[in-house]
Amino acid sequence: MNKVDVATEIGDVLTTIDALLSDPEFSPSNPKWQQLFALRKHLDDQQRELVQEIFAEDSPEFDQIAKQLGEASDSLEKVAGSIAKLGTVLKTVSSIASLADKILNLAL
Amino acid sequence: MNAYLRGSRARPLAALLLIVLSFCWQAGCGNDDYKKPISQFRDASAVVVSGARQTLQQVNQVEENAELDRQIFQGEPFDEKKIKAKDLLTEEEIEVRVRAFDQLSRYTSALADLASLQAPGQVTGQFQDVGNAFTTLAKDADKLKGDSSPILNNAKFSGAVSVATAGIGLVVQVIEEHKARREIERQIQEHDKDITQLTDLLGIDLQAAYLRRKSTEGQQGVILTASLKQELERPKQGDPALRLLLGERLKDWRSRKLALASADPQPSIAAMKKSHQALVAYVASDKNPKNLSDLLAAAQEFFSRVQPLGQALASLLKST
Numbered sequence: 403m404n405k406v407d408v409a410t411e412i413g414d415v416l417t418t419i420d421a422l423l424s425d426p427e428f429s430p431s432n433p434k435w436q437q438l439f440a441l442r443k444h445l446d447d448q449q450r451e452l453v454q455e456i457f458a459e460d461s462p463e464f465d466q467i468a469k470q471l472g473e474a475s476d477s478l479e480k481v482a483g484s485i486a487k488l489g490t491v492l493k494t495v496s497s498i499a500s501l502a503d504k505i506l507n508l509a510l
Numbered sequence: 511m512n513a514y515l516r517g518s519r520a521r522p523l524a525a526l527l528l529i530v531l532s533f534c535w536q537a538g539c540g541n542d543d544y545k546k547p548i549s550q551f552r553d554a555s556a557v558v559v560s561g562a563r564q565t566l567q568q569v570n571q572v573e574e575n576a577e578l579d580r581q582i583f584q585g586e587p588f589d590e591k592k593i594k595a596k597d598l599l600t601e602e603e604i605e606v607r608v609r610a611f612d613q614l615s616r617y618t619s620a621l622a623d624l625a626s627l628q629a630p631g632q633v634t635g636q637f638q639d640v641g642n643a644f645t646t647l648a649k650d651a652d653k654l655k656g657d658s659s660p661i662l663n664n665a666k667f668s669g670a671v672s673v674a675t676a677g678i679g680l681v682v683q684v685i686e687e688h689k690a691r692r693e694i695e696r697q698i699q700e701h702d703k704d705i706t707q708l709t710d711l712l713g714i715d716l717q718a719a720y721l722r723r724k725s726t727e728g729q730q731g732v733i734l735t736a737s738l739k740q741e742l743e744r745p746k747q748g749d750p751a752l753r754l755l756l757g758e759r760l761k762d763w764r765s766r767k768l769a770l771a772s773a774d775p776q777p778s779i780a781a782m783k784k785s786h787q788a789l790v791a792y793v794a795s796d797k798n799p800k801n802l803s804d805l806l807a808a809a810q811e812f813f814s815r816v817q818p819l820g821q822a823l824a825s826l827l828k829s830t
Contacts, residue, residue, distance in 0.1 A: 409718060
């Protein structure tokens with residue numbers, strides 16, 4: 403996995419979040435909407451930072467965190483279909499953002 | 511008896527000649543058949559180069575517009591510093607990368623001409639031009655290394671340009687020295703990995719720019735739909751004029767989203783690389799019909815791959 407693969411993974415997460423935020427039943431006046439939008443902005447900033455940084459992409463640490471991020475992204479897919487599971491969605495997106503921070507900390 | 515023997519020998523030879531001619535006809539050994547993949551490669555490369563230019567030149571504007579939209583949506587004061595801080599590439603970085611794409615395409619064109627001509631000396635000038643352009647490019651790419659913000663890894667990019675320049679320099683040298691065709695082909699094959707490495711790196715840069723464009727367009731969709739939802743939550747569903755205005759912007763956004771789905775540069779870059787490799791294999795194969803057949807297929811695939819990309823980029827250019 404290289405940084406573009408990780409950026410693609412984050413891009414897929416952003417697409418999933420965008421579909422939820424655009425759901426007609428999910429109002430911006432809902433505090434959870436604002437919370438998810440703030441997380442979206444954070445992930446978007448992380449993706450921008452990621453493409454600008456230099457990494458040792460062949461290091462086992464990079465590979466391991468990238469793999470965990472992929473797994474967290476897969477689990478988000480499973481819960482993001484319904485706004486009834488917003489609590490789990492927020493928790494999963496937060497864990498994805500934490501993993502992205504860990505990767506950014508590996509920047510050379 | 512002798513006439514009989516001559517006749518019996520001549521028949522299998524004639525049959526063999528017929529088979530070879532038939533195979534050549536099917537595989538496209540003729541000069542006209544060779545012209546088609548080369549012209550397809552040139553046309554397709556032109557789309558990739560102009561697409562790269564457009565994608566990279568728009569990357570900062572796209573980031574800045576997204577930040578401006580976010581500030582307005584979240585009720586923040588207009589902040590030019592925050593907007594400019596979102597830029598991904600400097601003008602110099604964009605210019606050097608676009609020139610690298612252009613020169614890679616010109617190098618492949620020179621290889622194509624070398625393959626189609628009897629005497630390598632006829633393409634000396636063309637190779638010298640590409641060699642000189644790469645030398646200038648390597649110097650300019652090297653200047654980017656010291657920048658305080660090494661966006662999309664300038665050091666690695668500069669290194670790849672230097673290695674490719676050295677490899678192309680050696681190819682130019684053997685052509686200038688009128689070395690045997692076999693020696694020229696050997697140098698081309700030996701240094702082709704350096705060309706491939708540079709193509710890969712440029713492909714990564716373009717892919718990163720494409721991913722960012724997708725993310726910023728996603729945010730735009732969220733902001734527009736959220737603004738409409740907020741308006742609809744107002745008494746009497748808010749202001750109809752504002753709703754119509756948001757509707758118009760949503761229409762533009764939907765068109766861009768559709769075009770963006772076909773603007774992924776990765777399949778075109780992969781096809782470009784494949785057809786370049788097929789051309790190098792053909793050059794080194796002493797015009798083997800099997801290699802020509804592979805080249806025809808790779809060039810056709812490259813040509814087909816870039817068609818949706820070209821249309822998508824034209825559509826995005828109009829709507830940005």
